[in-house]
């Protein structure tokens with residue numbers, strides 16, 4: 001949830017740190033800071049608020065150095081204050097930290113007894129003091145770091161500089177991503193490759209338990225037992241364009257409009273193969289997916305709603321039982337595991353701690369087979385999974401997940417058809433039909449984007465509301481949930497979603513003339529039922545905003561507004577009906593003047609409990 005960048009070079013690294021922090025800001029944005037080695041002194045600047053404020057302060061104070069570290073913070077331990085912002089310093093040691101140290105209270109007691117004083121409420125400050133403590137005991141900065149991490153429980157990515165060692169930076173990783181960027185006579189560290197792409201594309205992902213030393217001349221990596229180890233050097237193909245706004249006002253807007261391309265890229269392998277080979281999910285996927293008897297999906301937030309949609313597909317099309325559970329609930333539940341149920345984790349970032357822990361828990365319960373659907377190559381969750389399907393949405397910067405969701409749906413649909421084939425539910429003709437439907441999807445999505453002006457008009461009405469209800473049934477109930485989440489997340493309007501049939505069991509009491517009710521109402525087998533539910537709303541004075549499709553046979557009337565998507569998209573209809581609710585949330589937030597890409601209190605990837 002926080003971001004780390006560090007650099008050692010022969011040039012001034014402050015611009016590299018600031019640029020890196022701006023690129024990481026979407027991950028956490030309540031405070032930021034940098035620390036540099038200036039002569040034989042550590043200098044530090046920290047500010048609450050956005051990186052731009054800290055940048056201004058660094059410029060005013062004339063920061064320039066060839067060795068430095070930086071951090072963007074999303075508060076966990078301790079409020080949003082300058083003293084809680086990173087870097088934290090102890091007697092000439094400065095460090096930045098992502099993650100959570102679980103035994104920080106015991107370590108704090110121990111350090112207090114040793115005479116250390118604390119200036120923050122963070123769990124991080126204990127690490128700075130511990131490193132200083134071990135430095136005092138003899139040994140260098142790397143040894144002190146290696147001794148320190150052995151005393152920590154929890155998750156961390158760390159970058160450390162020390163007054164006594166101007167020629168190097170040391171880093172460590174456990175449970176949080178950290179990579180090293182390799183330059184010519186300069187080297188870098190970052191929690192996310194986007195932070196250092198300006199400087200290098202040659203990267204080395206550190207493994208769990210690794211520590212490393214970066215000098216200008218090179219990098220040495222050590223495994224958890226402190227033995228030297230080699231890690232593979234890769235070339236990052238993340239495009240800089242995906243990190244730039246271009247002509248758009250917000251990343252969310254850009255990412256909504258990128259969906260036709262993101263979907264086309266995600267389904268490209270199936271289109272190229274002319275069908276749905278199991279190999280879409282890895283070389284060994286055929287044997288694994290044929291052997292399973294059911295599916296258990298684990299995810300959080302929007303990714304969970306992708307899973308809820310997939311349940312309808314997997315049960316109806318592949319004929320396999322499928323359960324979907326919020327990862328943070330599953331991981332603490334005494335679940336009855338069926339080892340022959342495939343665990344499917346869905347995570348845009350591949351870093352979400354609850355999903356990662358749920359995956360570990362599922363394995364501990366005896367689940368033999370795991371599959372990850374993820375948008376970030378080399379992230380923790382796919383690395384811990386047996387089978388992987390990478391969505392090809394490209395970098396998603398807006399905190400509100402948009403293109404990641406629809407590409408997750410595309411991947412899950414492909415998984416459904418693969419399972420259906422392997423379990424004898426789909427013959428060649430049906431497979432060809434599904435492929436054809438998938439082939440049309442990017443074009444249909446493009447058509448839905450053309451509805452934007454009509455949705456802008458609705459958003460202006462929503463902007464003055466305090467509450468909203470979203471209704472859907474069957475396959476489209478998860479899309480109602482996604483619409484409500486998007487609206488509350490970025491516009492701060494309280495929104496709830498219900499299966500339309502559930503309305504009369506309680507939520508109908510909320511409906512009056514002030515309550516806008518969004519209905520996802522495509523022309524499927526439940527349409528007549530949805531129409532009855534809409535009557536229940538109208539009869540109580542509620543105003544209906546209906547997303548239908550051309551053949552749904554709706555007409556607008558007093559208190560009933562209708563926008564039609566171009567055509568009914570069969571089983572892929574949930575994908576098409578996602579775009580209008582994304583656009584409604586986006587334009588409502590715009591009209592209310594919220595910070596669309598960085599909504600309050602949130603962060604892009606949630607690496608804490």
Ligand code: M6R
Nearest residue numbers: 301302303347348349352400401
């Ligand atoms: O990276 P993940 O897909 O695992 O993230 C899960 C949720 O934190 C995420 O989908 C969140 O709900 C989004 N901000 C919603 O737009």
